[in-house]
Amino acid sequence: MKKELTVLAVVVFFSLLTYWLVEPFAHGQMHKHVESEHFAYNDLPALTKTGDAAKGAETFMAGGCIGCHSVKSQGMETGMDPVSAAASFGVNPPDLSNAGALYDEKFLADLIRSFTVQAETWIRK
Numbered sequence: 459m460k461k462e463l464t465v466l467a468v469v470v471f472f473s474l475l476t477y478w479l480v481e482p483f484a485h486g487q488m489h490k491h492v493e494s495e496h497f498a499y500n501d502l503p504a505l506t507k508t509g510d511a512a513k514g515a516e517t518f519m520a521g522g523c524i525g526c527h528s529v530k531s532q533g534m535e536t537g538m539d540p541v542s543a544a545a546s547f548g549v550n551p552p553d554l555s556n557a558g559a560l561y562d563e564k565f566l567a568d569l570i571r572s573f574t575v576q577a578e579t580w581i582r583k
């Protein structure tokens with residue numbers, strides 16, 4: 459019994475020593491400190507337009523967003539079930555009920571603008 463306890467103590471000691479010596483070093487090497495962009499999206503233009511929820515809902519339907527995304531808070535359900543969405547995209551398109559709170563408004567505006575510009579060119583072709 460005494461032998462097992464000694465072995466346990468030695469293992470614990472070396473585990474702690476390795477953790478204490480190596481972990482901070484490995485962390486410093488593998489996750490170097492990077493100055494944050496503060497998520498201000500300074501490369502995107504300032505917003506000049508005000509939102510229009512009714513028009514947004516219309517674009518959401520007409521622009522095809524509803525094909526992949528639901529907005530359950532507004533009673534909008536996508537036709538795609540999670541299993542086929544995951545099989546098609548390798549990831550589930552998120553429910554966008556809280557998108558306004560989650561994403562920066564400049565980021566969201568630019569995402570919608572670039573998506574609808576692309577959609578327009580697809581439709582024109």
Ligand code: HEC
Nearest residue numbers: 521522523525526527547549550551552557569570573574
């Ligand atoms: C063909 C399916 C599809 C359509 C159509 C689609 N999306 Fe998405 N969208 C996705 C997927 C999949 C993700 C998740 C991407 C990820 O997590 O990597 C996503 C993510 C997002 C996100 C989260 C931000 C991000 O970059 O992960 C927002 C916001 C979004 N979509 C908005 C829209 C809007 C607005 C439209 C319509 C103009 C739209 N989507 C149309 C599949 C789609």
